[in-house]
Amino acid sequence: MSRGRHRVLPRALLYVAAVLLALWVLAPIYFITIGAFSTSEAVYGYPKQLIPRDVSTETLSFFLHSAGVVDSLKTSVYVAGITIVLALGIGTPAGYALARFAFRAGDAFRLTVVATRAFPIVILSIPLAVMFIRWGLDDTVLGVAIVHTALALPFVVLVTSSVFAGISLELEEAAMTLGCNRAQAVRRIVLPLALPGLAAAAIFTFVVSWNEVFAASILTLQNRTLPAQVLAALDQSSLPYRFAGGFVLLAPSLLVILVIRKYLFNMWGRVVT
Amino acid sequence: MAAVRFEGVRKTFGKVAAVDGVNLEVTDGEFVVLLGPSGCGKTTLLRCLAGLERLDEGRGFIGGRDVTELPPRARKLAMVFQSYAVFPHMRVFDNIAFGLRMQKVKKPVIAERVDACAQLLHIEDLLDRYPAQLSGGQRQRVAVARALAPKADVLLMDEPLSNLDALLRLEMRAELKALLQHLDLTAIYVTHDQVEALSMGDRIAVMNAGRIVQVGTPLVVYDDPADTFVGGFIGSPPMNFLQAEVSLDAGSPVVQVSGGRFRLTAGRADPLAPRKLVLGIRAEAIEVEGDPGEDLVAATVLVVEPLGSHNLLTVRAGSDVLKVSTPADFFPRPDSEVWLRIVPDRIRWLDRETGKAVSP
Numbered sequence A: 001m002s003r004g005r006h007r008v009l010p011r012a013l014l015y016v017a018a019v020l021l022a023l024w025v026l027a028p029i030y031f032i033t034i035g036a037f038s039t040s041e042a043v044y045g046y047p048k049q050l051i052p053r054d055v056s057t058e059t060l061s062f063f064l065h066s067a068g069v070v071d072s073l074k075t076s077v078y079v080a081g082i083t084i085v086l087a088l089g090i091g092t093p094a095g096y097a098l099a100r101f102a103f104r105a106g107d108a109f110r111l112t113v114v115a116t117r118a119f120p121i122v123i124l125s126i127p128l129a130v131m132f133i134r135w136g137l138d139d140t141v142l143g144v145a146i147v148h149t150a151l152a153l154p155f156v157v158l159v160t161s162s163v164f165a166g167i168s169l170e171l172e173e174a175a176m177t178l179g180c181n182r183a184q185a186v187r188r189i190v191l192p193l194a195l196p197g198l199a200a201a202a203i204f205t206f207v208v209s210w211n212e213v214f215a216a217s218i219l220t221l222q223n224r225t226l227p228a229q230v231l232a233a234l235d236q237s238s239l240p241y242r243f244a245g246g247f248v249l250l251a252p253s254l255l256v257i258l259v260i261r262k263y264l265f266n267m268w269g270r271v272v273t
Numbered sequence B: 001m002a003a004v005r006f007e008g009v010r011k012t013f014g015k016v017a018a019v020d021g022v023n024l025e026v027t028d029g030e031f032v033v034l035l036g037p038s039g040c041g042k043t044t045l046l047r048c049l050a051g052l053e054r055l056d057e058g059r060g061f062i063g064g065r066d067v068t069e070l071p072p073r074a075r076k077l078a079m080v081f082q083s084y085a086v087f088p089h090m091r092v093f094d095n096i097a098f099g100l101r102m103q104k105v106k107k108p109v110i111a112e113r114v115d116a117c118a119q120l121l122h123i124e125d126l127l128d129r130y131p132a133q134l135s136g137g138q139r140q141r142v143a144v145a146r147a148l149a150p151k152a153d154v155l156l157m158d159e160p161l162s163n164l165d166a167l168l169r170l171e172m173r174a175e176l177k178a179l180l181q182h183l184d185l186t187a188i189y190v191t192h193d194q195v196e197a198l199s200m201g202d203r204i205a206v207m208n209a210g211r212i213v214q215v216g217t218p219l220v221v222y223d224d225p226a227d228t229f230v231g232g233f234i235g236s237p238p239m240n241f242l243q244a245e246v247s248l249d250a251g252s253p254v255v256q257v258s259g260g261r262f263r264l265t266a267g268r269a270d271p272l273a274p275r276k277l278v279l280g281i282r283a284e285a286i287e288v289e290g291d292p293g294e295d296l297v298a299a300t301v302l303v304v305e306p307l308g309s310h311n312l313l314t315v316r317a318g319s320d321v322l323k324v325s326t327p328a329d330f331f332p333r334p335d336s337e338v339w340l341r342i343v344p345d346r347i348r349w350l351d352r353e354t355g356k357a358v359s360p
Helices: A002-006 A008-036 A040-044 A058-064 A069-100 A106-118 A121-135 A141-165 A169-177 A182-211 A214-219 A226-236 A239-269 B042-050 B092-102 B107-120 B136-148 B166-183 B194-200 B218-223 B228-233 B267-272
Strands: B004-013 B016-026 B031-035 B057-062 B077-080 B154-158 B186-191 B203-208 B211-216 B240-249 B252-257 B260-263 B275-281 B286-289 B297-306 B310-317 B320-327 B337-342 B348-350
Touching: A008 A058, A008 A239, A040 A058, A040 A239, A058 A069, A058 A239, A069 A106, A069 A141, A069 A182, A069 A226, A106 A141, A121 A141, A121 A214, A141 A182, A141 A214, A169 A182, A169 B077, A182 A226, A182 A239, A214 A226, A226 A239, B004 B042, B016 B042, B016 B057, B016 B211, B031 B042, B031 B166, B031 B194, B042 B077, B042 B154, B042 B186, B077 B136, B092 B107, B092 B136, B107 B136, B136 B166, B166 B194, B186 B194, B194 B218, B203 B218, B203 B228, B211 B218, B211 B228, B228 B240, B228 B275, B228 B348, B240 B320, B260 B297, B286 B320, B297 B320, B310 B337
Parallel strands: B031 B186, B031 B203, B077 B154, B154 B186
Antiparallel strands: B004 B016, B004 B057, B203 B211, B240 B252, B240 B275, B252 B260, B275 B348, B286 B337, B297 B310, B297 B337, B310 B320
């Protein structure tokens, strides 16, 4: 094991870097969480407590009772709901096609799907806003959901294609020899087996929509989603409001990532069928 | 039950012809094994028959119906897959019932039929389990029961035993054969295992490079291979091939091999002489003597492998290395001299150029 000894130092450095990186991400999350669960005195207090003394929901309830918050929460849920339906409705068949059929330029298509995410929404936003105003989609739940669908679609396509690729084609073929046509085989065999993966894709879509702030801010005035609402209110709001708002935006995403991470890893593990 | 017929079947993937002009006829109730090395196109051929692949050329018939353009579900066949393809989200009962449900069979009939099939495969105690709770052998049984349940005309099996361990495979082989005899099903069975093919099939179709090289009963394929490929692929050890020259010595045929010469006592070689040929001979068709004698070929023992029921000798005769089987009590030392009697009746004569059989 002499080779191992040579690698001790680089390995230690790697761990230090990993710890620093983790702290970089975790420390703000920690402070936001503490802030959200303490009294407003504690939030304003100085020096900051590393370990909260009195846990309280006062800050959170203050935030939830602020003007517009409940409405924007509802809007966020509606937008996310429609986004999930649209993104999975369009993305799942695409993912199935990618997983099951070898077609010309399949790999190029896969790359293009990912590449659409490289196109900055900032550049898109002005023409998008103009178009939405023309179509009467501006400041509507559907309008925001359509943009969020566009954002979530690449992930849905890739994740579902990896889910379908993980389901043996022989199962489908067995169903077809037992009396199914292709659609029946998919409905009776493939979809039930893909369900956990599809649920993961749905949850991921939810997070994308829940956290998206730019398009939502530009396209809406009255019907703001929660991130847009918080962003708009940020410079006039109190510290407890910011902490609580931050936490409400943060918590669902973290929870979701925790649940679906194995599917995210899968996605890169076997993209090719 | 139904007869199956293939005419000029061709299937290419890109530029590679996986199945290249295959004709095959399987009579009603017959058990035919498609045997060949991996990549020879045997699974593709089976999938063409199942309707899982579209034919590029040729036609397929099941029970007289032209099924070339029919989807799998309309072909009245059942298939057992190599991976078993048991539906993981369904209990064993629902797996076996799947085909019947698709046919909209009435519930009590389904229950009856599932029970009957489960009993045939001895899995009646497992009906409430999920596949994940079963062993590989049990899953295999579920797959077979599921294929039998809808009473298809033809049963297709794609290397169904290849994922089982050796002991289980041996057991399942005999059981499956008995089951199929009992049910009198038309069955087509794909395998790369020549022992499986010899032991199970009514007839064997040996495939190589997308073509069927020989179709025959196990004994014919074993004793009289159509060419050097079949002789070398079937049998363990494979057939010995020696460069030989037949000539006439005072009117009687004499065979010259690199290790020596012997007379052909039987008249079988007359039409061959004089000619350069390949002599094919099975390991058990060579008798080994400890002392020199007339019509014996000298050889040197290289390896002795005791196999219990017999010993397998690797010997060198002239420039050829042969496998020879001897009685279990015959133990020559390595490097010792032995003398081989090549049994003339068991010789398979093959052409040196084409490798094809020329035996009269």
